[in-house]
Amino acid sequence: MVASVIDGKKIANELHVEIRAKADALAASHGVVPGLAVVLVGEDPASAVYVRNKVKATAECGLKSFEFKLPAETSEAEVLGIVERLNKDPDVHGILVQLPLPKHIDSDKVLGLIDPDKDVDGFHPLNAGRLSVGLPGFVPCTPRGSAILIEKVQPDLSGLHAVVIGRSNIVGKPMAQLLLQKNATVTIAHSRTKDLPAVCRTADILVAAVGRPEMVKADWVKPGAIVIDVGINRITTPEGKGKLVGDVAYAECAEVAGAITPVPGGVGPMTIACLMLNTLDSAYRAAGATV
Structure with missing residues (x-):
């Protein structure tokens, strides 16, 4: 068996087209253009790339972009002040503070100050609570994107066994x-799970989100399972070159799984697309319109 490849880039591009159409419709009917504000503090190279990709996607989807690129020595008070201003700005429907923040800034304090109705990252405790009890709210972008990919392969998950490796508040x-x-x-499942490979072999849907390069091997995968690889890890090849890999040993697991996401080109593009989708949802809600 060779797994079908779940093309996250293609699905994300299709989602961008849908978002653009709905953003244009909102602008035509209510005069509202969805706006996303991104706050970047410091010079972390990976963060800079993520922000650049997010700004590019904002333009593709017909959203307004508000960028705040701040030096690493920016004080916590200054960052909190920016968040407070964005909370009050009617043109801003989504606020994203790029993590990690410099060590002198309390991330929990900053994220906790974001208006939950503009928390398009879905990290605010209020949105986490809404999700846990089934109320409307913002879902973190990576899980939302992963769920869309799973449903593209298997629309009905009733009775299937899903194993999520990783218990973070952001993904797991x-x-x-x-x-x-x-x-x-x-x-x-997590680092303390006994006989993790055996647990994974029971999964019809296996989601790996641990940040350990190629940890999931072929003998961890149930034949025909859907495998979603959330990991993005940079490794050095024996030839000394840099390479991006996931938490799943892709080549060998693709021989066993029924469907699998690649890295790159799987979950990553969907994360950004769902950030756009959350911002669109926020703008519709603020305008009193239905998406």
């Missing part, structure tokens, strides 16, 4: 909540 926990909402039976 919200991913489990989304799968529960679709009536899957969900196991959250």
